[in-house]
Amino acid sequence: MEMVRKKIVVLGAGFAGLTFCQEFHHPNADVVLIDRQNHHLFQPLLYQVATAGLSATDIAQPIRSILSAYPQVTVLMDEVEKINLSARHVQLSGQVIEYDYLVMSLGGVTSYFGHPEWEAFAPGLKSLDDALQIRRRILYAFERAEASESEEERKRLTTIVVVGGGPTGVELSGAFAELARTVLNKDFRHIDPSKARVVLIEASPHVLAHFPDDLRQNAQEQLVKLGVEVHTGTKVLDLKQGLVETSIGPIPAENVIWAAGVGASPLTSQLGAELDRAGRVRISPDCSVPGHPEVFALGDMAGLTDAAGVVVPGISPAAIQMAQHTASIISDELNGVATVQERKPFVYWDKGSMATIGRSAAVAEMGNFHFTGFTAWLAWLGVHLLFLVGFRNKLAVFIQWTYSYFTYKRGSRIITGLGAVKPLGKQ
């Protein structure tokens, strides 16, 4: 008797979705992976594209190309419009796809804490297009400053405000300070880019709130050394074109980058599942959606306190581990070696965290070991190169980094798609 083939639909080709497709194999199952982009993005390095340190193609790989050796996986580039858990199907822009198992890994979106109108003045950093847009705006602002006759305008054009002192905000502001002070500084004749202001604003009392106290203090010192103005305990009150109103006064700034909030994909709200405050799906210990053992939510869109009592963080290692866990659950069930009742709970394995601040500057914790400065930076470099998907990218990124390290020159400092700059504000 032949088994009926099972259809597994995976939404999103981030770390969780991609890992699932690579880990799950079953002779009687077909996998369909749906993403609205054609590429997997190495998100931890996205800030390097925004700060002109890496090229877009260095940190992205076509999904099809990563999965070309997995014939059981079909990749569809399409937009998910609606997920219907009771009817067990997913509505795409062009078709409806039914599933036996659904693996949702739709990631997060930038959240403006109830101020969606701020998005127009302070882009977030979630996609390659976001990163390219930020790069374009920053570089173009320096070009306009070079041509400007007004001291006040030049100051505004060369001020960058980063809102949010988590790892992304710390990495962005450190990299912007380096870009201005060590890369752009010899290229202009009428402005001095090394005097550009890079301001990091954080509402809580510390940057890198989730790190141990010694590391977050060290991170702040390293940022200040790089030339970043760090304002902790400072709130953003309002955002307008060219101006940030804060609890310590107004800051005129052409470019504001929003690194303060991550919310779940808007699709979570129409699932009918229970959500946490950030809009993430509260999942069961096995990573499935309560009441729907055939549906899993993984990565940034899922909220879970694991079996060991640890809040699973929204970072790539957690997403990868959840995907591995889910692949083994589904595989066991299709093989008939375990039932839904016998599913094991997910336990997060914390391998440590790191944040880079600049060239030779980072902080890292691994268990009880805390690293700072060059040692932490080397560790960060190694771990990120190790995880980059695809050989070419690893090599290209490595060469680019080595080259940048020794020459302070950035090959990715080009402005493309300039038309896209103009819609912002009323310049």
Add this chain to the structure above:
Amino acid sequence: MEMVRKKIVVLGAGFAGLTFCQEFHHPNADVVLIDRQNHHLFQPLLYQVATAGLSATDIAQPIRSILSAYPQVTVLMDEVEKINLSARHVQLSGQVIEYDYLVMSLGGVTSYFGHPEWEAFAPGLKSLDDALQIRRRILYAFERAEASESEEERKRLTTIVVVGGGPTGVELSGAFAELARTVLNKDFRHIDPSKARVVLIEASPHVLAHFPDDLRQNAQEQLVKLGVEVHTGTKVLDLKQGLVETSIGPIPAENVIWAAGVGASPLTSQLGAELDRAGRVRISPDCSVPGHPEVFALGDMAGLTDAAGVVVPGISPAAIQMAQHTASIISDELNGVATVQERKPFVYWDKGSMATIGRSAAVAEMGNFHFTGFTAWLAWLGVHLLFLVGFRNKLAVFIQWTYSYFTYKRGSRIITGLGAVKPLGKQ
């Protein structure tokens, strides 16, 4: 007695403008280089970006970065709005700049031979944004074909028509055929990219009309071997969204690339100077504009039959040589060693021409030597690497090529700026 400082304004940072800035030095002269982009583009490899073989940053370098060691040169990123030869000034978007000498090297634009409405359906290939747009459209068409249920639609979506059999058209069609047959072919499940149609249409009886007869025949054979349908002696009658009407019948095609005509920059028409049929400025033997010895027109915007009776071709070596000639004329005059009357005429030094057709396939002529196949391809590779501006780019391009050559995998196959795809047609 101190000499009055002279101001030299250079328009356009293509091969001619950049070479001029690098070659011209005078203690009593300041140079202002104006370009609407912030980068110099290695145009001969632009087709590689359009066909996902190279990344945009591989073939572009920030102008400021190339010229950072030339303190006499100020770079301005701005648009030239009007050139007033009698008042001796240039109107930019934000200011008016006066000059003592003007060096114009504004390059060319895509010309649709009196059919400007075709531009919407058949983008040309002049800028990085053009190349990124073409890459995006082509890759996105394959994605849509994979999801399509209609055989007819799939065929249209995977058909690419290249209009124009000059070097750019030959390079583009060869690279598209390779992309489909050797790169994309394993990535899809519902379509077979190796059956994609790549059609090259040329109105004259031969591709590569300016090459010797044996080489153009060889080029056509190599193209056919790669899977390109070559139609010489064929005219484009009309272009619509998804359809090319030709003198041998209609071809349904989602993507049409226009590589048929190059015209001069539209700014030439308002100079009041005599233009040739392609809109180029007819320059004097010394490369200056007749009646304006202080104004030079170089590169693709200039038309000249040189002192040896050779029509100077619109290719980068000619632009570079014209710039060197102009730099030495101005330098001699500022030094008082030569007068306007003593200017030497420009003589073009033909170093040969080459066109690449694909991996291990090219044609090249150098004097009486004609090369084809792998030998020509090696020569082409070497010459282009040698000329690429900037060390990093040379190395990155070399690695990318070597990697592509051995693995047939393309790291640049990502789709960014997808929003920009949608305005086309009424899909």
